[in-house]
Amino acid sequence: MQELNVTIPSIPSTSYPIQIACGTLCDLWDRLESKYPAHRKFVVTDANLVSAGHLNTLTKQQNIETFVIDPPGEISKHINTAIAIIEAMEKVFMGRDSVIVALGGGTVGDIAGFAAAIFKRGVKVVQIPTTTVSQADSSVGGKTGVDSTISKNAFGAFWQPDAVFIDVETLKTLDDTQYRAGLVESVKHALIADSDYFEFFEQNMPAVLSRDMDILEKIAFRNCSIKASVVAEDPTEKNKRRILNYGHTIGHAVESASNFDLLHGQAVAIGIIGATIIEKHLGMGDDTRTARISKVLEELGMELTIPKNINKDTLTDLIKRDKKAVNKWPKFVLLQDIGQALCTDGQWAHNVTQQAVDAALDQLY
Amino acid sequence: MQELNVTIPSIPSTSYPIQIACGTLCDLWDRLESKYPAHRKFVVTDANLVSAGHLNTLTKQQNIETFVIDPPGEISKHINTAIAIIEAMEKVFMGRDSVIVALGGGTVGDIAGFAAAIFKRGVKVVQIPTTTVSQADSSVGGKTGVDSTISKNAFGAFWQPDAVFIDVETLKTLDDTQYRAGLVESVKHALIADSDYFEFFEQNMPAVLSRDMDILEKIAFRNCSIKASVVAEDPTEKNKRRILNYGHTIGHAVESASNFDLLHGQAVAIGIIGATIIEKHLGMGDDTRTARISKVLEELGMELTIPKNINKDTLTDLIKRDKKAVNKWPKFVLLQDIGQALCTDGQWAHNVTQQAVDAALDQLY
Known part of the structure; x- marks a missing residue:
């Protein structure tokens, strides 16, 4: 396992770890529980992650509130999906102490990160990127955004994740074109x-x-x-x-x-x-x-x-x-x-x- | 005219003026032009401000891109209004250099401030509060938010204004109950x-x-x-x-x-x-x-x-x-x-x- 730390001098007390390893997804939930004992967690993922078995590997079929983006991919990276996630969180009484756990590729991370940025004026988000593009790029750095009917990333916020966990083993199931x-x-x-x-x-x-x-x-x-x-x-x-x-x-x-x-x-x-x-x-x-x-x-x-x-x-x-x-x-x-x-x-x-x-x-x- | 400055030590380079005066709305646009010469302005207001004549006092019938929230009031403080504002800005090619000028009461300020917080990951907003509640409270401090179908302020962000201009004369036209x-x-x-x-x-x-x-x-x-x-x-x-x-x-x-x-x-x-x-x-x-x-x-x-x-x-x-x-x-x-x-x-x-x-x-x- 390798660990990096992102520290942003111009935003006080903004520092978060990026852990890079192989085969760690199966133990990650326990680590999240010990890192955030007093916070309720809400998982955002997509249908691809469910069918690849990664959601189950992460949550081990525990009864955890989850929003599955379907269809997966850019087509769902729309303001309406962010709204649907937030209304789902409201329905189960998630509060400002929520931690959104984003399991998936770039679109999951962007949508979940944006939802975290604007839910009740901002809650924590943990990124678990599972694709080459999200592990390389979008999970780190706090850019979040969703599209309008007119253009890409018309809605967005800078919202740094609280932690990033990269398990390169998740790339094994990724479709070759992706x-x-x-x-x-x-x-x-x-x-x-x-x-x-x-x-x-x-x-x-x-x-x-x-x-x-x-x-x-x-x-x-x-x-x-x-x-x-x-x-x-x-x-x-x-x-x-x-x-x-x-x-x-x-x-x-x-x-x-x-x-x-x-x-x-x-x-x-x-x-x-x-x-x-x-x-x-x-x-x-x-x-x-x-x-x-x-x-x-x-x-x-x-x-x-x-x-x-x-x-x-x-x-x-x-x-x-x-x-x-x-x-x-x-x-x-x-x-x-x-x-x-x-x-x-x-x-x-x-x-x-x-x-x-x-x-x-x-x-x- | 009295002036206060809001300085937030924990957010570097966040400092903005609040000017309090009587009868200054008619000269304000010129001051905005000289304060933001290179920025395109987009006014967000509501139907009450239009009928009270305040929009005209501010813009003097220049051809300025404007979004009029209608009906005015809490009923329009919904995510759909923020989306409509942002799509209106996209249609006239507003960029990241936009300044949103919020002329109105608390709901105008909240909606316009939220739109500013999430439009292309954040643009400047100037607050011109025109009601007792917004002059007292909501125009200062950067709390923005809109309602979901389920609850109040389900969506929101902390987004400090770039300046606040209070003209107490605008209170003359305010309905007595308000x-x-x-x-x-x-x-x-x-x-x-x-x-x-x-x-x-x-x-x-x-x-x-x-x-x-x-x-x-x-x-x-x-x-x-x-x-x-x-x-x-x-x-x-x-x-x-x-x-x-x-x-x-x-x-x-x-x-x-x-x-x-x-x-x-x-x-x-x-x-x-x-x-x-x-x-x-x-x-x-x-x-x-x-x-x-x-x-x-x-x-x-x-x-x-x-x-x-x-x-x-x-x-x-x-x-x-x-x-x-x-x-x-x-x-x-x-x-x-x-x-x-x-x-x-x-x-x-x-x-x-x-x-x-x-x-x-x-x-x-």
């Missing part, structure tokens, strides 16, 4: 912050794809280290935290425009290539860099072009609605080099003209 | 924190009821001073801030059970008398104290008994769902004396048996 797409966030971490980590992917892809547990623990640890250090410096994304959005501005738009036919990671992979095109256009990237990045993403099985059925004007419209948009056109995170996000005059997000983005979109088709 | 009921929060402030202020009410009631502007400025200043000092010490209501809930545990239940036929202040007045009965039961109160408090509340026109059509079991059930409830029965704020909330072993909220509350409810009928 598994691979989730690793795109890990590649993104390598690209923005750690060139050695990127080389690790270049050198170890077969072991990664065969789900070698030692390799997965290493990946989880590396991801959480990068994420924790960025979040500690800038918890509410005023500046540096934006680097975590590398590839996401175009990625989010593609994901939305595909009506979630594309997984988050699949869309972000396209967005990453979009960013490398913009970098080249601005004179910062080169073909070798693009080729190395494309190769790793292709080995993960990612398609690096925008599906033909997605309309370009729809994408442009969605990019305008990006939640980080100021004056209707968002800034972009760019790479200075593999392992190093670009910082200019202290700023980590950059103005890119709509023309440059247009040109990148054209190349992505 | 005006009087809102002053109950001011009496509550006096009861928990300032015996001189309570005597001020005992001595100046005719001027208060005739809406003497000088008196109203004094009241606003006194209220905000008390509120700001309590909030600064305990922004997220871990302990001392609970004293602001004096009279509210029974009060909220009565308000809900009346289906909002009773105004918040009318219900809290009943809750305050409920608290004095509990205090007497516990050997802390006496008949003189109860008589002084009853007299001031009656001079405000408050009925101090629970309407006969409200079922006692419904009230008990609602008290159990109080958001501060731990183990299903909430703690109560009590007075040690007029002007002094009771603190025992460092705790400002106290265990009171269900029997004692039962007995108090019986006396209130």
Whole structure:
């Protein structure tokens, strides 16, 4: 077992542990009971976790109040699901002393975290991520959010978890497409912050794809280290935290425009290539860099072009609605080099003209 | 013009001004423009403010994006209204740089503040309270919330305003029942924190009821001073801030059970008398104290008994769902004396048996 601690200097008394291990889910409930003896627990999970047996492994069929998100996935990451969770908690008289236990992937964590942020002005949430994307990314850092009928993450809050427990063994049951797409966030971490980590992917892809547990623990640890250090410096994304959005501005738009036919990671992979095109256009990237990045993403099985059925004007419209948009056109995170996000005059997000983005979109088709 | 500053030591860089004046609404928009030159503004108000002419006084018929809550009042303080506001902001491409300008009473402030807290993970909100209850209480301190179909303030967040502008002249157009009921929060402030202020009410009631502007400025200043000092010490209501809930545990239940036929202040007045009965039961109160408090509340026109059509079991059930409830029965704020909330072993909220509350409810009928 490895343990990291996320400490956020700018938010007093905010510090929480991330435990990374293999095969610990079956003992976790006892540890939660001893960590939170006086708190009532409420589990939020989804139908996939139930059918994979993970909910039972966690709660051992004890009679614990549970909300099962069904259907699982992005389609349920809507404000109505958060409302349904909170009304379910009210019906069983959960109070401000509640602890929400989020067992599942990124959407479970985002929805449950948001519900925790706004239930009776905020209750504790423990994250137990069970997918590559949530173990790499969304379970750490306190970003929570759900979609409106109009756009992604229209509703959200920064709400740090009280603890994060990662059991990489849960990845064994993950569907291969989900598994691979989730690793795109890990590649993104390598690209923005750690060139050695990127080389690790270049050198170890077969072991990664065969789900070698030692390799997965290493990946989880590396991801959480990068994420924790960025979040500690800038918890509410005023500046540096934006680097975590590398590839996401175009990625989010593609994901939305595909009506979630594309997984988050699949869309972000396209967005990453979009960013490398913009970098080249601005004179910062080169073909070798693009080729190395494309190769790793292709080995993960990612398609690096925008599906033909997605309309370009729809994408442009969605990019305008990006939640980080100021004056209707968002800034972009760019790479200075593999392992190093670009910082200019202290700023980590950059103005890119709509023309440059247009040109990148054209190349992505 | 008087100005106070709310500084919250436990939340770094959280400090905001409260300006109290008479007749300043007509110049306020220019000041907002110079305070937030690079931010797009979005006004949230309600139909009462439109018909009283205050929206026009503020915006001078400029073409400013505005959401008018209709019908006004508690009935619209529902999660669906917050969702409608946010979707309206999305439709006009508001970004994270938005400033929500909340013009109105407590419900406008609560809904708009909550929308600001959760729109794209949080945007600035400026509060311009226009009622006795919001000028006294809800505009300061960052408590925001909306109701679910099941209970009051089921959804909420602590989200401090960026500035508060109080123009007591807006109180001139306020309906008399609203005006009087809102002053109950001011009496509550006096009861928990300032015996001189309570005597001020005992001595100046005719001027208060005739809406003497000088008196109203004094009241606003006194209220905000008390509120700001309590909030600064305990922004997220871990302990001392609970004293602001004096009279509210029974009060909220009565308000809900009346289906909002009773105004918040009318219900809290009943809750305050409920608290004095509990205090007497516990050997802390006496008949003189109860008589002084009853007299001031009656001079405000408050009925101090629970309407006969409200079922006692419904009230008990609602008290159990109080958001501060731990183990299903909430703690109560009590007075040690007029002007002094009771603190025992460092705790400002106290265990009171269900029997004692039962007995108090019986006396209130």
